[in-house]
Amino acid sequence: MKISEVIEKVGLEVCCGNCEEEVFHGCCGDLLSEVMSHAKPSSIWVTVQSHVNIVAVAAISGIKAVVLCNDHNYPQETLLKAEHEKICLLKSKKSPFEVAGLLYSIGIKP
Numbered sequence: 001m002k003i004s005e006v007i008e009k010v011g012l013e014v015c016c017g018n019c020e021e022e023v024f025h026g027c028c029g030d031l032l033s034e035v036m037s038h039a040k041p042s043s044i045w046v047t048v049q050s051h052v053n054i055v056a057v058a059a060i061s062g063i064k065a066v067v068l069c070n071d072h073n074y075p076q077e078t079l080l081k082a083e084h085e086k087i088c089l090l091k092s093k094k095s096p097f098e099v100a101g102l103l104y105s106i107g108i109k110p
Contacts, residue, residue, distance in 0.1 A: 001022065001023060001024070001106070001107065001108065002019070002020055002021070002022055002023075003018075003019045003020065003021050003022075003023055003044070003064060003065050003088050003090075004019040004020060006023060006044060006065070006103070006106065006108065007019060007090065009102075009106045010092070010099065010102045010103060010106065011092070011094075012067060012090040012091065012092050012099075013090060013091045013092065014088070014089075014090055015068075015074055015079060015082075015089040015090060015091055016079050016082055016083050016088070016089050017065070017082055017083065017086065017087055017088030017089055018086055018088055019065075019088055021042075021064040021065070021088065022042060022064070023042055023043060023044045023064050023065060023108065024040075024042045024043070024108070024109075025039075025040040025041075025042060025043040025044075025108065025109060025110060026043055026044050026045075026046065026100065026103045026104070026108040026109065026110060027039040027040070027043050027044075027045050027046070027063070027110070028045070028046040028047070028096055028100045029045075029046075029047065030047050030048055030049050032049070032053060032054070032057050035047075035057055035061065035063075036057050036060060036061055039061045039062075039063055040062070040110075041061070041062030041063075042062060042064055043061070043062070043063045043064065044063070044064065044065045044066075044067060044103065044108060045058060045063045045065070045066045045067065046067045046069060046096045046099045046100050046103070047066060047067070047068065047069070047096065048068065048069055048070055048072060048096060049068075050068050050072055050073065050074045050075060050078055051075065051078060052075070052077045052078045052081050054066055054078065055078060055081040055082045055085050055087055056081075058082075058085070058087045059085045059087060063087070064087070064088060065087070065088035065089070065090055066082075066087065066088070066089050066090065067090045067091065067092055067099055068089070068090070068091040068092070069091075069092050069094060069095055069096045069098075069099055070093070070094075070095060070096070071091070071092075071093040072091070073091070074089055074091070
């Protein structure tokens with residue numbers, strides 16, 4: 001499913017990046033080493049982490065989009081790095097639990 005479709009169905013806000021990439025899997029977590037070891041390529045990642053290291057983890061793991069939850073904001077450094085790496089950064093006022101449930105309900109599976 002295209003990230004743009006996920007955005008529409010889940011009600012996410014675009015912060016930066018290419019929203020036309022395809023995502024097939026989802027992952028949820030805030031411990032970067034866990035995400036790196038368990039995320040599948042072409043995933044959307046649900047987290048409350050916003051620092052620049054999330055972009056490196058996404059790029060290394062093949063994650064196409066990151067959803068920052070609980071109405072947190074990305075630092076400018078993270079946005080610039082994500083643009084450079086072509087990682088889509090999204091945000092939501094919803095909790096990670098709510099976002100993960102919505103993603104699962106529209107067909108994004110682990």
